[in-house]
Amino acid sequence: xxxxxxxxxxxxxLVAIVSQLRSPDGCPWDQEQTHYSLRPNLLEESYEVLTAxxxxxxxxxxxxxxxLLLQVIMHCQIAxxxxxxxxxxxxxxxxEKLVRRHPHVFGEVxxxxxxxxxxxxxxxxxxxxxxxxxxxxxxxxxxALGRCQAISRRAARIGFEFPNEKEVKSKLEEELQExxxxxxxxxxxxxxxxxxxxxxxxxxxxxxDAESALRTANDRFGKRFNYMQKECARIGRPLSQLSGDAKxxxxxxxxxxxxxxxx
Numbered sequence: 211x212x213x214x215x216x217x218x219x220x221x222x223x224l225v226a227i228v229s230q231l232r233s234p235d236g237c238p239w240d241q242e243q244t245h246y247s248l249r250p251n252l253l254e255e256s257y258e259v260l261t262a263x264x265x266x267x268x269x270x271x272x273x274x275x276x277x278l279l280l281q282v283i284m285h286c287q288i289a290x291x292x293x294x295x296x297x298x299x300x301x302x303x304x305x306e307k308l309v310r311r312h313p314h315v316f317g318e319v320x321x322x323x324x325x326x327x328x329x330x331x332x333x334x335x336x337x338x339x340x341x342x343x344x345x346x347x348x349x350x351x352x353x354a355l356g357r358c359q360a361i362s363r364r365a366a367r368i369g370f371e372f373p374n375e376k377e378v379k380s381k382l383e384e385e386l387q388e389x390x391x392x393x394x395x396x397x398x399x400x401x402x403x404x405x406x407x408x409x410x411x412x413x414x415x416x417x418x419d420a421e422s423a424l425r426t427a428n429d430r431f432g433k434r435f436n437y438m439q440k441e442c443a444r445i446g447r448p449l450s451q452l453s454g455d456a457k458x459x460x461x462x463x464x465x466x467x468x469x470x471x472x473x
Contacts, residue, residue, distance in 0.1 A: 225297055228283045232291065245288055252281045264426060310334065332367040344368055356421040358410045366414075375415050382408045434464035 231240040255278045262270040283297065290296040311334050313319035314327065321327050332344055344367070348360045365371070372378045385408050389401035410420040438460045442449045452460065 224279075225283055225287075228280070228287050232287050240284075243284065243288065245285060248281060248284060248288075252278075252285075255281055260422075260425070264422070264429075310338075328367045332364065336368075353421055355406075355410060355424055358407055359414055359420050362407070362411050362414060372411070372415070375412075378408065378412045378415055382412060430468070433468060434461060437464035437467055 228240075231237045234241075255274065259271065259274045259278055262274045282300075286295070286297040286300060309316045311331050312327075313330070313334075314321045319330065321330065335347075336344065344364045345361050348357055348364065350357070352360065372381070382405070385401065385405045389398065389405055392398040392401045413420045413423060438457070439449060441460055441463070442452070449457070
């Protein structure tokens with residue numbers, strides 16, 4: 211990816227626009243924003259980027275990435291006004307981090323595959339902050355499935371890993387058995403959480419992202435259920451009044467209709 215002089219000009223212009231929006235003669239809304247007040251905007255824009263990715267829509271992705279970049283520049287502008295840091299600082303820190311954590315590209319370290327790259331990455335992070343746990347950088351605010359995948363991946367990078375896929379499946383069977391034996395609501399929640407955690411690990415072994423998998427499953431269910439409700443409205447019968455067999459037949463019809471959309 212080449213960074214042209216035009217791109218540098220556009221980036222500088224964007225920073226200048228945000229600075230003007232925050233200036234005394236700028237926009238009242240932008241002037242009022244703080245790091246804290248922009249938290250919902252940052253989260254919303256991140257999810258809109260994910261939506262564009264899931265839709266496979268390059269035009270939408272370009273627009274949403276721009277909106278996400280605006281959040282970064284806004285935080286940089288606010289920080290500069292507060293005497294904390296500016297956009298040059300975050301770029302410099304990022305550049306140094308990328309070079310430092312890629313010694314196989316910018317240094318003499320040799321690696322055979324991406325697994326070794328990930329292992330080296332964790333080692334370097336530990337060297338940067340020897341007092342920190344490998345899991346400290348995973349935000350608690352992340353969606354639970356995504357956080358589960360992140361912490362299990364980091365643990366695996368430093369050697370805390372199942373020896374093979376068979377052992378992961380065996381662990382899942384063990385957790386399901388423990389769930390079936392749980393008696394109190396607290397025990398059930400505990401064991402159900404262990405089942406979910408192990409399922410996420412199994413997905414990781416298969417190269418799947420649990421958060422994305424569940425998000426697309428939610429979308430599929432929503433489309434199929436909406437189809438069922440529309441069909442019920444068309445025939446003039448509430449969904450609740452259909453027999454079990456009729457509901458199943460309508461569900462299968464919804465799946466077939468979905469298949470035709472992707473054909």
